Amino acid sequence: MNDKPEAAKVDPKQIHPVGEWKYTSPLLSCRFDPSGQHAFCTAQDNTIQRWNIANGQATPLAGHDSWVRALAFHPSGSHLISGGYDGNLLWWEVSAEKPEPLRTVAAHDGWVRAVAASADGKLLASCGNDQLVKLWNPDDGTPVDVLEGHANHVYNVAFHPDGKRLVSGDLKGEVREWDLATGEQLRTLDASALWKYDKGFRADIGGVRGIAFSADASLLACGGISEVTNAFAGIGYPKVVTFDYEAGTLKKTHTASKKLRGAVWNVRYLADGTLVAGDGGHEGGHFLFWNAHDEKEFFDFKMPRTCYDFDLHPDGVRLVSTHDDNMLRLWSMAPKA
Amino acid sequence: MKCHYACRSAEHLMERRKFLGTVAGIAGAGMAGAGTVGMPGVVQAAMPELAAKQKHILIVWLAGGLSQLESWDPKPKTDTGGPFRAIPTSVPGTHISELLPYTAKQxxxxxxxxxxxxxxxxHGKGAYCMKTGRRQEPVADYPHLGAVGAKLLSPVDSPLPGHIHVQAGGSGGSRDDSAFLGPRYASISLGGGPPRNTALPEHVTPEADARRHAFRMQANDHFARRRRSAQSDxxxxxxxxxxxxxxxxxxxxxTKEPQRDVERYGSHEFGQNCLLARRLIEQGISCVQVTHTNYDTHHENFDFHIEQLGEFDQTFATLVADLVDRGLWDSTLLxxxxxxxxxxxINNRFGRDHWGRAWSVALGGCGIQPSAVIGKTNDNGTEVADRQVDHGHLFHTYLQAVxxxxxxKFDAGGRSIPMADPAAEPITELLA
Structure with a gap:
């Protein structure tokens, strides 16, 4: 159930399943390794699973003491760095026959929510519930810098493609830009549309759950949940806000045409600038595809079950998604052969 | 209709006092209770002794339904356990959720x-069960634990209400939670300050108020000489x-509390409400309920429990420690x-739904064996595996503890009503 993608032929409206594999526990996050041979996904049994997408073989990576929602690869593709709700960063050899943690670093006080590696392979960034962003040497795990300033749980980090700047987004949709050379905060961007304090339940809901730069770095997309009317029932709607990055201004707010009660869990840009979001909630899982200049999606693809995360394959054609029914699903946006 | 009220019996004097409403809506509440307050023989006999010891009941009500798996009965590394780990506590062998590190030390x-x-x-039926020790019935209403405690534990001549509910938005109004015990024992709802209407209006000086009171007393005395009744008294x-x-x-x-304590309890609403609860207990209020909202986490249970228990944990642990340090622990059931x-x-929105089949409460203080763990659930918490109890057992236990x-039984207008469900009994191994 695996077809050969052709990079030139990407048409989101042609999306179709090309593989699915069942695990024994609900799956959480997923990322393709740089070679594109494996999809790594995390599970509610605290493991990471390495799926060979050619033959469907799964190999466990056991080492965290809690759920894992943060995965990043050294750009060389040699190593995976995972961040867990146990506060630890673990280093793994991507292609090891029987992967064992190579290194464990107590990184954050509380959950690690996201990790990212710089394109030049010189820095690793992590963020978490201790309201901190931390920089690490990805080769040996030594600390490089601590970026303080957020006043809430930090949900996400992303390196600017120029390698000189980093952005981080928190629970209340505050996006901070950091100068990597000095560790100074350069500016903030307002994605507070992705947050609400529910006065009835007296709780905050929101967060920058997905974050991505466009290929030319002119746009920054932040995805999450908005228009929440009942935080504890999850009555809110998926939303992505994009910024004109250099100007620091809001470029577009993207929402779904249908009333999909749920949240955007990740965002990615396709090579042609199409923005993709993975949404999950009451109405199941959806891939939403937007043109950069349109508020509403040009295509809404319903997945069989709610979606917790997705990633774009290095070929730019395939997607992988994780689901509550223990399934890892592989999709192709190339026309069926 | 006039009552035969010349006997001046101690019972009647006592009932007059019990009849009184509290300041918020005093007259209305008091009058409404005139026909319903019980005249219990055994209960009355017990009251002076209990009042002398001035025992208290303090309920911390976690509205919406606290997850037992994220608090008192963690099941890490199981299919139901969620992401949180269990941590050791000051009781060897007893572990609770890592979300409660301060509480673990207490x-x-x-x-x-x-x-x-x-x-x-x-929600409603569950709350009724837990607060009254009974299931809701169409033909009967039962008083909440706080109302029962107010009736049985309060000094009869106390000018203070015996039952206070501290919660967000509490305005000083009275709640309908005392059933046949009457409005004298209904909770007064407070939310960050004294009950409403307890300060003189700005335009009334103390001197003018004293003159007004003297005139009212004069008129009352004149009226009472010929037309005295229970209602007029x-x-x-x-x-x-x-x-x-x-x-x-x-x-x-x-605001009378030291700033240091304000900080220790936390500047958030729950922190200040717990500080007020401590103050109320110290000042002699018999029954206090503090509500922390909200735990009804059908969606993103884990994030919300971080947020809510992040407020609860340090404040609650501070409250426990203070009650102990101030010598109130042995007389206060918490x-x-x-x-x-x-x-x-775990549902497909990382939430947990309502569950009355296998869950936990924590308690301590007056009459309660410390460091005990009663009963257990199975490996992944889906069933009670040992010593199943319900609200009825707990209600008996609370009363026995104080x-x-x-x-x-209560005597409610001639009807004999058991204080607690006769079909249940106390959890004796939990009692000190």
């Missing part, structure tokens, strides 16, 4: 009941009690409860 003062099965998944007493309460309104004023727990199964024979 566990040698507390105990846990891990085997509650109320079979009730409805209650009316007079209501005013007397109101005046006494106005003189003691600082009882409810958190119970942490909700209307139910939450489903072991020295009340829970098998006794």
């Amino acid at each position: 566990m040698h003062h507390l105990s846990i009941v891990r085997s509650i099965d109320t079979k009730e998944n409805d 209650a009316f007079v007493s209501s005013f007397d009690q109101a005046r006494q309460l106005m003189e003691r309104r600082d009882v409810f004023d958190n 119970v942490v409860m909700s209307e139910f727990g939450r489903t072991p199964k 020295g009340v024979d829970s098998t006794e």
Whole structure:
């Protein structure tokens, strides 16, 4: 159930399943390794699973003491760095026959929510519930810098493609830009549309759950949940806000045409600038595809079950998604052969 | 209709006092209770002794349904356990969720009941079960634990209300939670300050108020010489009690507490409400409920429990430590409860739903064996595995813990009503 993608032929409206594999526990996050041979996904049994997408073989990576929602690869593709709700960063050899943690670093006080590696392979960034962003040497795990300033749980980090700047987004949709050379905060961007304090339940809901730069770095997309009317029932709607990055201004707010009660869990840009979001909630899982200049999606693809995360394959054609029914699903946006 | 009221019996005098409403809506509440307040023989006999010891009940109500798996009965590394780990506590062998690190250090003062099965998944019905010890019935209404405690534990001549509910938005109004015990024992709802109408209006000077009071007394005396009735006496007493309460309104004023304590409890609403609870207990209020909202986490249960228990934990641990340090622990029953727990199964929105089949409460203080863990659930928390109890058992236990024979009965207008469900009994191994 695996077809050969052709990079030139990407048409989101042609999306179709090309593989699915069942695990024994609900799956959480997923990322393709740089070679594109494996999809790594995390599970509610605290493991990471390495799926060979050619033959469907799964190999466990056991080492965290809690759920894992943060995965990043050294750009060389040699190593995976995972961040867990146990506060630890673990280093793994991507292609090891029987992967064992190579290194464990107590990184954050509380959950690690996201990790990212710089394109030049010189820095690793992590963020978490201790309201901190931390920089690490990805080769040996030594600390490089601590970026303080957020006043809430930090949900996400992303390196600017120029390698000189980093952005981080928190629970209340505050996006901070950091100068990597000095560790100074350069500016903030307002994605507070992705947050609400529910006065009835007296709780905050929101967060920058997905974050991505466009290929030319002119746009920054932040995805999450908005228009929440009942935080504890999850009555809110998926939303992505994009910024004109250099100007620091809001470029577009993207929402779904249908009333999909749920949240955007990740965002990615396709090579042609199409923005993709993975949404999950009451109405199941959806891939939403937007043109950069349109508020509403040009295509809404319903997945069989709610979606917790997705990633774009290095070929730019395939997607992988994780689901509550223990399934890892592989999709192709190339026309069926 | 005139009552035959010349006997001046002690019982009638006592009932007049019990009849009084509290300051907020005093007259209305008091009058409404005239026909319903019970005249219990056994209960009355027990009251002076209990009042002398001035025992208290403090309920911390975690509204919406605290997850037992994220608090008192963690199941890490199981299919239901979620992402949180279990941590050791000050009681060797007892572990609770990592979300409660401060509380973990106070566990040698507390105990846990891990085997509650109320079979009730409805908010209202679950709350009724846990607060009254009974299931809701169409033909009967039962008083909440706080109202029962107020009736049985309060000094009869106290000018202070015996039952206070501290919660967000509490305005000083009275709640309908005392059933046949009457409005005298209904909770007064407070939310960050003294009850409403307890300060003189700005345009009334103390001197003018004294003159007004003297004139009212003169008129009352004149009226009473020929037309005295239970209602007229209650009316007079209501005013007397109101005046006494106005003189003691600082009882409810958190600003009288040291700034250091304000900081120790946390600047958030729950922190300040717990500080007020401590103050109320110290000032002699019999029954206090503090509500923390909200735990009804059908969606993103884990994030929300981080947020809510992040507020709860340090504040609650501070409250326990203070009650111990101030010598109030042995006379104060502290119970942490909700209307139910939450489903072991994690739903597809990372939430947990309503679950009355296998969940927990924590309690300690007056009459409670410290460091105990009563009952247990199975490996992944889906069933009670040992020592199943329900709201009825717990209600008996609460009353027995504060020295009340829970098998006794109230006399409600001639009807004999058991204080606690006769079909249940106390959890004796939990009692000190």
